[in-house]
Amino acid sequence: MDESDSTVSDHSIESDTKTSSKETMPGGSTKETRRKRKRAMLILGGIFLIIGLIWFIYWLIWGQFEVYTDDAYVNGNLVQLMSQVSGTVTEINTDETQFVEQGQWIIKLDTADTSIALQRAKANLAQTVRQVKQAFENAAVAQASLLVRETDRVKSDLDLKRRKGLLSERAISQEELQHYRTAATGSTAQYNLALHHFYSELALVENSRIYTHPLVERAKAELRKAYINSVRTTIVAPISGFIAKRSVQVGQHIMVNTPLLAIIPLNDVWVDANYKETQVDSLRIGQPVALYADAYPDVKYHGKIIGLGAGTGAAFALLPAQNATGNWIKIVQRLPVRISLDAQELKQHPLQIGLSVRVTTNIHNLKGDRLAVAKVSQKPIYTTHVYAQQLADADQLINQILQENAPDFYLPSTDSLSKKIIGNE
Numbered sequence: 001m002d003e004s005d006s007t008v009s010d011h012s013i014e015s016d017t018k019t020s021s022k023e024t025m026p027g028g029s030t031k032e033t034r035r036k037r038k039r040a041m042l043i044l045g046g047i048f049l050i051i052g053l054i055w056f057i058y059w060l061i062w063g064q065f066e067v068y069t070d071d072a073y074v075n076g077n078l079v080q081l082m083s084q085v086s087g088t089v090t091e092i093n094t095d096e097t098q099f100v101e102q103g104q105w106i107i108k109l110d111t112a113d114t115s116i117a118l119q120r121a122k123a124n125l126a127q128t129v130r131q132v133k134q135a136f137e138n139a140a141v142a143q144a145s146l147l148v149r150e151t152d153r154v155k156s157d158l159d160l161k162r163r164k165g166l167l168s169e170r171a172i173s174q175e176e177l178q179h180y181r182t183a184a185t186g187s188t189a190q191y192n193l194a195l196h197h198f199y200s201e202l203a204l205v206e207n208s209r210i211y212t213h214p215l216v217e218r219a220k221a222e223l224r225k226a227y228i229n230s231v232r233t234t235i236v237a238p239i240s241g242f243i244a245k246r247s248v249q250v251g252q253h254i255m256v257n258t259p260l261l262a263i264i265p266l267n268d269v270w271v272d273a274n275y276k277e278t279q280v281d282s283l284r285i286g287q288p289v290a291l292y293a294d295a296y297p298d299v300k301y302h303g304k305i306i307g308l309g310a311g312t313g314a315a316f317a318l319l320p321a322q323n324a325t326g327n328w329i330k331i332v333q334r335l336p337v338r339i340s341l342d343a344q345e346l347k348q349h350p351l352q353i354g355l356s357v358r359v360t361t362n363i364h365n366l367k368g369d370r371l372a373v374a375k376v377s378q379k380p381i382y383t384t385h386v387y388a389q390q391l392a393d394a395d396q397l398i399n400q401i402l403q404e405n406a407p408d409f410y411l412p413s414t415d416s417l418s419k420k421i422i423g424n425e
Helices: 003-021 031-061 112-167 174-205 214-231 343-348 389-405 414-422
Strands: 066-076 079-082 087-092 105-109 234-236 241-244 259-264 269-276 288-293 296-308 334-341 356-362
Touching: 112 174, 112 214, 112 389, 214 389, 269 296, 269 356, 288 334, 296 343, 334 343
Parallel strands: none
Antiparallel strands: 066 269, 066 356, 079 259, 087 105, 105 234, 241 259, 269 334, 288 296, 288 356, 296 334
């Protein structure tokens, strides 16, 4: 063997040695690849361990005290505006999406019929006041007539008494005495007639004033009704809010209680969060709530629970579930929970009714009540004052008509007048 063959043989042996050192391990991986994979698995396991640890710490400190639901929606008052009188629409002062102030006029109706009715009621009140005044005057006339008849009766009785003493002395004849006796009887009859006539007239006005007489009170009530009907031809906004669901049109003849439009006060909305029945065990009134609306993804709202519903949504549905049937299937029910919102946050980021909200309730404090406790309060929750002045204006008109047609007058009761007229008899 020469030198060249020996060199080739050495290179071949070295190459075989390197090849054998890189032999594949079972599974087709080399030692280096196995080490890399092991390192990657350790890193990935460490990451999952860290994530799990973070999640456990979060749950331990915050998570176990939070109840979450995304089945929540903005709700609020929807004030249906209806007409209180029938009539034809002549003017409309607002439209969809517009804002109206409390007391602002919105719709006007034709005033022809109500104006005629108001004029008739005013004339009726004036006539009634004059008639009642006449009744008071008739009572005064009957009183004066009764006094005249009382005087005649007393005079006739005295004349008869004196003549009876003269009959025994033959100073007067029997016939003349009979004339005095007849005159006394007639005077007594005339007095009784005048007395009953006086009581008849007095029964219409006794113990009353002209301005508060029953007939006047009835006429005043009719005038108030006519006046209010006249005022109600101008329909005003009972609250401030945004217009929605307008269905009324100019020229449309509307009847009483016809829905015209809706007013929504967006400054006083709340959230109805529909929690599962398995979540409501820890919910209490007054617990703080964090909310996120889909309309403002980056805005966090703050609120608190103000009440839990008295029944689930299925219980108050239009078609309640028939759970007594044979094909019953267990379905987890949801209970509506009302949540109030911060007024300042609503002012900065207003929410419309029906928007979706994500709700997280902090249940760390469990000392509150689950159901609302009755509170004694004289203050109403919702109120409007736009109709308060209607009767006051009507009463002002009534007082003007009363003063223009008759002064007020008071007639005492029958007993006092009888004693005054009849005397001690």
